[in-house]
Amino acid sequence: MAVPADFPAMIETATPASEWVIVLPVALALLGSAILVMLRKGSAILAVLSGLVILAMIACEIALILRIVEVGPVSMTMGKWLPPFGISFTADLFGAVFALAAAVVTLFVLIYAEADRPPEARGDGFHGMLLLLLAGVTGSFLTGDLFNLYVWFEVMLIASFGLLVLGGRPIQLDGAVKYGFLNFLATSFFLLSLGLLYGLVGTLNMADILQVAPSANPAAMTAVAGLLLLAFGMKAAAFPVNNWLPASYHAPPAAVAALFAGLLTKVGIYALLRALVVVLPASRDLLEPVLALVAIATLVIGPLGAIAETNLRRAVGFMLIGGIGAVMAGIAIPNAAGVGGAGLYILHAMVSMAAFYLVLGIIERRTGQVDSRQMGGIYASNTAISILFFVLMLAIAGLPPFLGFWPKLLLIEGGLTMGGWTGGLLVGAILVNAALTLIAGSRLWAHIFWRPAPQEQEPKSAIWPREWVRGGAAALLTVIVVAAGLWPNPLFEVVRTGAADMLDSSRYVEAFGLRGDGS
Amino acid sequence: MDQTLAIVVGLFIAMGIFLLLSRSLIRMLLGLTIFGNGVNLLIFTGGRLTREAAPIVAPGLDQPAGIIANPLPQALILTAIVIGFAMFSFLLVLAFRAYQTLDADNTDNMRVAEPADAPNPPLSY
Numbered sequence: 001m002a003v004p005a006d007f008p009a010m011i012e013t014a015t016p017a018s019e020w021v022i023v024l025p026v027a028l029a030l031l032g033s034a035i036l037v038m039l040r041k042g043s044a045i046l047a048v049l050s051g052l053v054i055l056a057m058i059a060c061e062i063a064l065i066l067r068i069v070e071v072g073p074v075s076m077t078m079g080k081w082l083p084p085f086g087i088s089f090t091a092d093l094f095g096a097v098f099a100l101a102a103a104v105v106t107l108f109v110l111i112y113a114e115a116d117r118p119p120e121a122r123g124d125g126f127h128g129m130l131l132l133l134l135a136g137v138t139g140s141f142l143t144g145d146l147f148n149l150y151v152w153f154e155v156m157l158i159a160s161f162g163l164l165v166l167g168g169r170p171i172q173l174d175g176a177v178k179y180g181f182l183n184f185l186a187t188s189f190f191l192l193s194l195g196l197l198y199g200l201v202g203t204l205n206m207a208d209i210l211q212v213a214p215s216a217n218p219a220a221m222t223a224v225a226g227l228l229l230l231a232f233g234m235k236a237a238a239f240p241v242n243n244w245l246p247a248s249y250h251a252p253p254a255a256v257a258a259l260f261a262g263l264l265t266k267v268g269i270y271a272l273l274r275a276l277v278v279v280l281p282a283s284r285d286l287l288e289p290v291l292a293l294v295a296i297a298t299l300v301i302g303p304l305g306a307i308a309e310t311n312l313r314r315a316v317g318f319m320l321i322g323g324i325g326a327v328m329a330g331i332a333i334p335n336a337a338g339v340g341g342a343g344l345y346i347l348h349a350m351v352s353m354a355a356f357y358l359v360l361g362i363i364e365r366r367t368g369q370v371d372s373r374q375m376g377g378i379y380a381s382n383t384a385i386s387i388l389f390f391v392l393m394l395a396i397a398g399l400p401p402f403l404g405f406w407p408k409l410l411l412i413e414g415g416l417t418m419g420g421w422t423g424g425l426l427v428g429a430i431l432v433n434a435a436l437t438l439i440a441g442s443r444l445w446a447h448i449f450w451r452p453a454p455q456e457q458e459p460k461s462a463i464w465p466r467e468w469v470r471g472g473a474a475a476l477l478t479v480i481v482v483a484a485g486l487w488p489n490p491l492f493e494v495v496r497t498g499a500a501d502m503l504d505s506s507r508y509v510e511a512f513g514l515r516g517d518g519s
Numbered sequence: 520m521d522q523t524l525a526i527v528v529g530l531f532i533a534m535g536i537f538l539l540l541s542r543s544l545i546r547m548l549l550g551l552t553i554f555g556n557g558v559n560l561l562i563f564t565g566g567r568l569t570r571e572a573a574p575i576v577a578p579g580l581d582q583p584a585g586i587i588a589n590p591l592p593q594a595l596i597l598t599a600i601v602i603g604f605a606m607f608s609f610l611l612v613l614a615f616r617a618y619q620t621l622d623a624d625n626t627d628n629m630r631v632a633e634p635a636d637a638p639n640p641p642l643s644y
Contacts, residue, residue, distance in 0.1 A: 147595055154602045161609055165616075173617045174631040180613060181547060184606050185539065188551070191599055192532075192558045198592070199565025247633050310640050373641055447641065 019076045021064045022089045022142060025057040025099060029135035037128035047114045050127040054107045054134070061100040068093050073501060075144055075511040088205060090144025092508055094343045094498035098270060099141040101347055104480075105262045105354045106134045108473045112358050113255035115469035116365075124166055133159035133259065140267045144512065146194055146204040146279075149271060153187050153235070160264060163256045164248065175251030182244040186234035193227035200224065206279050207512040210505055213280060225283035228275050229290070235268025236324050239298040245321060246305065250313035250370070254361020257313065261320055262354030266346050269327045273342055276331055278502050284334070291332035292422045296429040298325030303436035307443070312372045313360055315444060319396055322433050323349045329426045330411055338414030340499035344491060345407035348395070348481070352404060355477035356392045359385060362470055363448060372444055377453035384471065386449040388478050393441035395481050398434045402485040408434065410495070524564045531557025544614040544624045548607065555603040559596045566592030 032053035036046055068074055068091060077086040091099070110130060117126065136156030143149050160183075164176045198204055200220055201212040213221060230241070237245040245265070249257050276284040276291075284291070302322025309315035323345065330342020362385055367375045379386045395402035408430055415427035484491060501507055531553050538550025566589040574590040576583050618624045621631060 147598075151598065151602070154606070158605060158609065161613070165613065168616070168620070170620050171631045173613065173620050174629050176613055177544065177617050177626070177629060178632070180610050181539075181551065184551060184610065185554075188555055188558055188603075191555075192561060194595075195558060195562035195565045198562065198595070199567075251632050308640050310638060373638075 018067065019074065021060050021067065022074055022076050022091050023078075024060040025064075025103070026089075026135055026139045026142065028053055028057050028060070029131045029138060033128045033131035033135060036131060037125055040125045040128060041123045043122040046127040047110065050131055051107065051110060053131060054103055054110065057103045057134070057138070058100065058107070061096060061103060064091060065093070065096045065100060068096055069497075072507045073511040077512075087148050088144035088207075088512060089142050090206070090508070090511055091142045092498065092501045092511075093494055094270075094502065095141045095274075097494055097498070098266070098346060098350070099138045101350045102134060102137045102141065102263050102266075105350055105477070106130065106259065108477050109255050109259045109262070109354060109358070112258070112361070112470050112473035113253075115466040115473075116253065116255055116361065121167065125162070126166060129159045129162040129166070130259070133163065133263070135159075137263045137267055140271060144206050146197070146206060146209070146275075150187065150191055150194060153190065153267075153271075156264065156267065157183055157187060160260060163259070164252050166256070167253065169251075172251045175248035178244050179248035182234060182241075186231050186241075189227060189234070190231035193224050193231060196220075196227070197224045205512070206274070207505070207509040209279050210509055214282065218282060218286070221280060222283045222286045225276060225280045225287055226290070228280075229272065229287060229294075232268050232272035232275065233294065236265045236272060236327075237268075237321050238294050238324055238328055239301055239321075240294070242298070242302075242321050242324075246309070246314045246317040249317045249320075250311060254313075254357055254364060258354045258357035258361070261317075261357045262350045265320065265324055266350050269324055269342075270346055273327070273331055273339070273346075273502070277334070277339055278505050278508065281334075284331070288332055288334070288422065291328060292426055295325050295328035295332050296425055298322065298328055299429040299433040300325075300436070303433055303440050306440035307436065310371050310373050312363065312370060312375070312444065312448070313357070315372065315440065316356060316360060319437055319440060320349075320353055322437055323353070323396065325433060326408065326411060326430060329430060330407075330414065332426060333411065333414040333418050333423065334503075335414050335417050336496070336499045336503060337410045337417060339502050340495035341407045341410030341414055343407075343498050343502075344410060344495050345404075347491070348403045348407050348484075351477055351484075352392055352395045352402075352481050355388075355474055355481060356396065358470070358474035358477065359388050359392060362467075362474060363389070365467075365470075367448075372447045374454060375448045376451050377449075379449035384475070386445070388471075388474055389449065390445055391478055391482065393445060394438075395485065397437040397441055398430075399438070400485070401482075403481045403488070405485060406488050406491070520568050521564060524560060524568070528557050528561045528564060531560065542625045542627050544617065544626065547626075548610055548614060551610070552603070552607055555599070555607075559599055559603075562592050562595050562599070566595075 036050055073092040075088050075090040077088045079086050133156055136152045136159060139152035140149055143152060161180055164179060165172050200216050201209055203209055234241040249260055299322055302318050302325055305318030306315045309318060326345050327342045330338045364370055369375050395404040398404040398408035411430055412427050415423040535550045535554025535557055538546050569588050572587050574587040621629055623629050
């Protein structure tokens with residue numbers, strides 16, 4: 001059917017090929033996932049295929065980042081419908097860099113998983129679900145439409161359900177029940193707030209909401225923002241709604257846990273950052289005391305849980321929650337340093353936490369235990385692992401010269417610039433969090449590596465190639481953490497542009513082509 | 520009509536949350552489903568109810584002649600129903616597997632991942 005020339009809601013010209021880089025990563029992951037599910041019995045080819053797909057995604061994301069650096073935020077709308085009717089993919093620098101980090105982390109986790117999975121696990125569809133999870137994560141980072149974000153959340157959720165129960169041990173089923181119910185409830189809350197938001201402003205396109213929201217009822221908008229805070233807070237495991245995380249993240253194999261720790265909560269907190277700071281800034285200002293309170297509670301209670309826990313991976317799960325508090329603090333601090341610190345912290349936590357869980361997997365393999373009280377003496381038999389653990393623990397606590405130091409520095413600078421009670425308390429909580437994380441982490445280190453083993457164990461030596469590949473994957477991720485910490489200038493450039501685009505959304509809205517059409 | 524639906528939405532969500540607070544997995548699942556249906560109805564109501572025509576353009580016209588119903592909430596709900604059904608099916612199977620493997624459909628008895636008698640942390644370095 002011919003489209004009338006004066007019909008306003010349609011895109012007339014073909015989309016330039018250069019804009020396709022924004023949808024290609026997601027399309028590649030979905031396509032690859034479908035093919036891998038079909039081929040799931042072919043054992044050796046699967047890892048290679050999924051690795052190639054992830055490499056292609058990385059290439060697309062690098063091209064996308066280069067384009068964003070050149071022209072600012074990029075947007076592409078599906079199906080020839082102009083926004084706000086068509087579904088838009090929009091990437092600013094933060095979204096694209098996080099998508100790249102997610103793909104890189106997944107690549108290393110894939111390498112680790114190949115050396116870690118037992119032979120009888122072949123044909124279980126692991127690789128298909130891995131790519132589906134990555135598709136959901138990438139889609140969440142790159143979408144410009146809140147309903148689309150809901151859909152990507154569900155894609156991510158169903159893939160993570162699959163990965164969590166793969167293997168079917170009782171502990172996994174138990175963890176999956178808690179993870180499944182609470183995460184599905186969180187996305188239902190998200191959908192609930194979307195329904196209310198649509199009723200209030202009549203649109204779900206992020207840039208369009210930005211333009212309509214100032215004229216909507218501020219009290220009602222704040223209620224919506226509060227519901228979004230609850231929903232994304234549950235996803236990200238912020239303080240009052242965090243207990244599903246330590247209940248489930250220690251259940252699956254280490255590779256899956258690393259993937260979850262690196263990606264899932266980060267997507268939740270990134271969605272909160274985007275929804276509150278970019279899309280609903282007026283409601284964020286009204287919610288600021290709540291945000292600060294949640295941030296402080298999460299920052300302090302996370303590492304306290306880690307100190308009180310004996311199960312190694314559950315203890316680290318609590319440290320992960322503490323990190324979410326740091327990002328929440330950045331959302332509560334409404335200046336460039338605060339938002340930039342939150343963004344950089346997300347990036348740091350994606351890489352560091354995934355690497356940390358990989359190292360935990362190696363420790364569990366080596367000792368055959370999950371409880372830190374039964375471990376010991378690894379320092380003598382495998383010094384390399386103990387150094388990896390120590391470096392990552394320092395990075396997570398936020399000590400220089402590792403990557404974790406810079407976002408905390410930015411957050412503290414933001415808190416001091418903000419001033420007042422809130423800023424001071426947030427800075428204090430960040431420092432307390434660093435100290436408590438350091439206590440929890442160094443105590444774990446002392447128990448696992450330093451003291452002699454509780455019972456006599458055969459000192460195991462590394463077995464080529466499986467153990468070396470596992471250790472290599474974790475070590476390479478750690479090298480990223482160290483290198484980025486020693487040479488942070490490029491990251492600071494990203495943070496400056498990303499935070500500026502988040503706080504002043506005019507370039508973001510312009511990318512949609514919404515400005516000036518009078519709608 | 521809007522008010523009636525608003526009350527129904529409130530009832531559904533209250534029922535859903537009430538059921539979710541119970542300990543039995545099956546009751547929790549039913550609660551999730553009812554909650555989800557309440558949310559779907561809320562989106563439908565949020566899109567404004569009209570008694571006007573279906574959102575279809577008559578032959579020979581470029582745009583609809585009069586007021587039409589809002590098609591967007593219907594598309595949103597359709598997506599949400601499909602996704603919700605997929606999640607419900609998965610969680611139902613998961614609850615059954617958990618019942619078989621853990622011999623428990625009561626969340627109080629599901630303590631494999633979080634043992635109830637967890638020991639104190641070591642009190643020294």
